[in-house]
Amino acid sequence: xxxxxxxxxxxxxxxxxxxxxxxxxxxxxxxxxxxxxxxxxxxxxxxxxxxxxxxxxxxxxxxxxxxxxxxxxxxxxxxxxxxxxxxxxxxxxxxxxxxxxxxxxxxxxxxxxxxxxxxxxxxxxxxxxxxxxxxxxxxxxxxxxxxxxxxxxxxxxxxxxxxxxxxxxxxxxxxxxxxxxxxxxxxxxxx
Numbered sequence: 490x491x492x493x494x495x496x497x498x499x500x501x502x503x504x505x506x507x508x509x510x511x512x513x514x515x516x517x518x519x520x521x522x523x524x525x526x527x528x529x530x531x532x533x534x535x536x537x538x539x540x541x542x543x544x545x546x547x548x549x550x551x552x553x554x555x556x557x558x559x560x561x562x563x564x565x566x567x568x569x570x571x572x573x574x575x576x577x578x579x580x581x582x583x584x585x586x587x588x589x590x591x592x593x594x595x596x597x598x599x600x601x602x603x604x605x606x607x608x609x610x611x612x613x614x615x616x617x618x619x620x621x622x623x624x625x626x627x628x629x630x631x632x633x634x635x636x637x638x639x640x641x642x643x644x645x646x647x648x649x650x651x652x653x654x655x656x657x658x659x660x661x662x663x664x665x666x667x668x669x670x671x672x673x674x675x676x677x678x679x680x
Contacts, residue, residue, distance in 0.1 A: 515541065515544060515545070518541060519538075519541055519555060522537055522538065522541065523558075526559075526562060531562075531563030531564055531565070532563070534559050534562060534563050535556075535559045535560060535563050535565070537559075538555050538556060538558070538559035539556060539559070541555065542555050542556050548579065549581070550575075550576045550579040550580075550581035550582045550586075551576075551581075551582070551586070553572045553573075553575040553576035553579070554572070554573070554576040554582060554586055554589075554590055556569075556572040557569040557570075557571075557572030557573040557576060557590070557593065557594075558589075558593065560572065561573075561593055561596075561597055566597045566600050566601055567601060569593075569597050570594065570597055570598070570601070573590050573593060573594035573597065574594065576590050577590050577591065577594065584623075584624040584626045585624075585626045585627070587626075588614060588618075588624075588626040588627040588630075588631065589626075589627060591610055591611070591613075591614040591631070592611070592614070592627060592630055592631050592634050594610060595607040595608075595610040595611045595614075595634055595635075595638065596634055596637070598610065599634075599637065599638050599641050604638060604641055604642050607638045607641075608635065608638050608639075608642070611631055611634055611635040611638060612635070614631050615628070615631050615632065615635065615679040616679075618631070618679065619679055628679070629655040631679075632651055632652070632654065632655040632678075632679060633651075633652060633655055635651055636648040636649070636651040636652040636655070639651060639675075646674050646675075647674060647675040647676070649671075649674060650671045650672065650673070650674025650675030650678070651671070651674075651675050651678060652671075653667055653668075653670070653671035653674070654668055654671040654672060654675070654678035654679075654680055657671060657680075658680075668680065
């Protein structure tokens, strides 16, 4: 049986009162929206995300990030770019969202034809992942996105090498062989 929300802080579920912080409630509503985002028309998705983002402080990096994601998903890449940049420039995103923002901005830049900047952003993100004490959130995803950028730059062999180096640890057999051969195709694998 579902619960009912009383105000913004108290949820009664099966007779049990559960206190939720406003941040946790907001995050849950964002997650719920993204679960059915694929069924929304592009303009409606952007409008729904903007409404949630408007609940946060104007300088909240999460608001900028979610606005960027909505525009990117809706196919409005050029509108998404400024929001990704604002979210990243704030320095306020957690490691996971920061990696997502870097990867997604780099992908957007690739789509917009800014291939060198896409590569630079992803290389910097991957270099951060390799720094001692830094989380490696979405590490293989960043490598896969850089591989796509390499292909768009006409560097398909390097793209294949990087993609295979990201894939190698997940294979059931021949991991070392695939990783070794892949490393011969690309200057750096961030393995």
